[in-house]
Amino acid sequence: MxxxxxxxxxxxxxxxxxxxxxxxxxxxxxxxxxxxxxxxxxxxxxxxxxxxxxxxxTLAELLADVAVERLRPIADPADTGSTQGDVEAWIEQYVDETASDVGKALLRDIFANAAGTNNPIQCCNFTRETLEVIRDRGVARGEAPLDIDEILDIVIAPIMYRILFQNTPPTAEECRKLLARVRSLPSLDTQMKSASLSA
Amino acid sequence: MxxxxxxxxxxxxxxxxxxxxxxxxxxxxxxxxxxxxxxxxxxxxxxxxxxxxxxxxTLAELLADVAVERLRPIADPADTGSTQGDVEAWIEQYVDETASDVGKALLRDIFANAAGTNNPIQCCNFTRETLEVIRDRGVARGEAPLDIDEILDIVIAPIMYRILFQNTPPTAEECRKLLARVRSLPSLDTQMKSASLSA
DNA sequence: TTCTTAACGCAAAATATTTGCATTAGTGGC
DNA sequence: GCCACTAATGCAAATATTTTGCGTTAAGAA
CATH class of the missing domain: 1.10.10.60 (Homeodomain-like)
Incomplete structure (x- = not known):
């Protein structure tokens, strides 16, 4: 048969x-x-x-395929003992990697042929998954759950916009200022449910 | 000679x-x-x-060149009588245009060969110039000046991130929620200087 | 006008991409 | 393990594209 x-x-x-x-x-x-x-x-x-x-x-699709693999996280984010610390530490290295020449080239490859693919979405999912690890770790410690969509809107999005559209990646200090705007970060404003867009 | x-x-x-x-x-x-x-x-x-x-x-550079021209604003943003109204109205049509299939294709063309060019920066400058018009109009009316970098961080950046990385452009309602986070919008919080990153 | 040379057209050469057909080697069934 | 089936590959010819040398056209300055 x-x-x-x-x-x-x-x-x-x-x-x-x-x-x-x-x-x-x-x-x-x-x-x-x-x-x-x-x-x-x-x-x-x-x-x-x-x-x-x-x-x-095409070459573009091959490069995009390779780029997605290179952007895939290889390990869980460092455990610093607090949600605030975990996010801060992870963001710092995220910016370093993404704003580097290699990082920007990979993003270009990802976007160059985003026609029929969902490569950019996969990149976002990598970020989301990393933040889920941090959130779940915090919940296990008894902290209020991190609002991931809020982090994407308030922290990740401005970082990406500055890298992609302004070519002025934020410093570590500026990243901390962005983080200070996040209301669901337990160590800043415990329990007060954010009125974020994702609600 | x-x-x-x-x-x-x-x-x-x-x-x-x-x-x-x-x-x-x-x-x-x-x-x-x-x-x-x-x-x-x-x-x-x-x-x-x-x-x-x-x-x-290359073809990519030609397409990027055309894309920049097509993204260049053709007219000043509508004058609704207030800064709040101007920004709200402009954002709505900005999202419509950018999230459309044509708009996304243009962004792809812009990024595809951002190697030696500064096409993405030019796009950001178009946005910045539009917001400057709105800001100056408000100042002429006696309103407190709009903080443009804050708008970029809090409103434009999340919009672009959702379009580029999540393929879920915000609705008009969600855009208004993003705008509500902006502290330098005079009609919401007059005179209170924002502690934005750009300060 | 006249001069200089950037920008163009043309055509040959060099590369890259597509396609038809033969061959190799996973995968599942026995 | 062996076989049947066929997806995936290799090879080479056919197309399509990009690059390049050289002669020509026309924009800009004196």
Whole structure:
């Protein structure tokens, strides 16, 4: 009988995907932007260009795919003992990474072909998931739950806007000022439920 | 002696630039994304492809150039009689335009090659200039001056973040809630100087 | 007007992308 | 383990694109 159609994710396919991703990352670290072409990536990965075209479609989509992987958090945010401290510490390194030349290039790759994809949404979800870890840790300690949508509106959004549209990323001091506006941060204003948009 | 080197901006150059821009806009209105290629644009504009390559470098840069022109405000914001009303009315149409499919595509074009350009900054400046008009109008009426950086942080940034990263543009009602957080809006809290980041 | 040269058109060369067909190798069923 | 099925790949030819050299046109200054 007919074998059910299934997408292949192991063995050679996985190996090629890894080789191609590795080649892209290496070339991004070494060469200038316009040295990175599909044929060049294929050559370094030991693969035929047509394989890349068929799997990823265009260079832009491949770069976006790689960028999402590089933006995926590799570890939980540091546990400083308080929600306030956790958020503050995480934001600081988030800004550092995102405002760096590499970080901005990755964001460009993410947006460049956001046509049919939802890559930007995935980035936001990474942020959301990190904040959920911090929130749940706080709840386990008995603190009032962090309002994540409020953090996105009041802290993350201005940070991204400054990086993307003004090219003036906030300093650590300015980040703390942004955080001071958040009303659901337990150590500032315990129990007072924020009238945030997400309510 | 040697004639001073000057960039040419009139006559044929201007005509070609206009023709090419027009061709791009028409094709964006008609065809799908991948129908838009440099040779196709050149053919419709009655120009040689090499002219486009030499003037704009790549398709991405040409699209970004067109996008900036399309995002440039064509008129001053409506005068409703109060700063609060002006901002509210302008924000509503700003969200409509930016969150539309066309608006999102233009933002993509702007970011796609933000490498050496400052196109995103120019977009932010358009917003800033519009808010300056509203602010100055309020000052002429005797109202306290609008804090523009505060508007960018508290209202514009979350709007853009939701459009770009969450694909959930705010409703008019949500925009009003964002505006309610702004402390420098005279009709809400006259004279109380905001402790905004820009201070 | 005349001079200088930036910007353009044309066409050949170099690259990149697409596509048809043969081959390789996951995946599930036995 | 073995087999059947077919997704995924490799290869190479066919297209499409981008780049480049060189002659021509026309904008801007004296």
């Amino acid at each position: 007919a074998v059910r159609e299934g997408i292949r994710c192991g063995g050679r396919s996985a190996r090629i995907q890894a080789e191609v991703h590795k080649a892209v990352k290496e070339m991004q670290a070494e060469a200038g932007r316009d040295e990175i072409t599909v044929p060049a990536i294929a050559a370094r990965a030991g693969v035929t260009p047509s394989t890349i075209y068929r799997r990823w479609g | 040697a004639v001073r080197e000057g960039i040419r901006c009139g006559g044929r150059s201007a005509r070609i630039q206009a023709e090419v821009h027009k061709a791009v806009k028409e094709m964006q209105a008609e065809a799908g994304r991948d129908e838009i290629t440099v040779p196709a644009i050149a053919a419709r504009a009655g120009v040689t492809p090499s002219t486009i390559y030499r003037r704009w470098g």
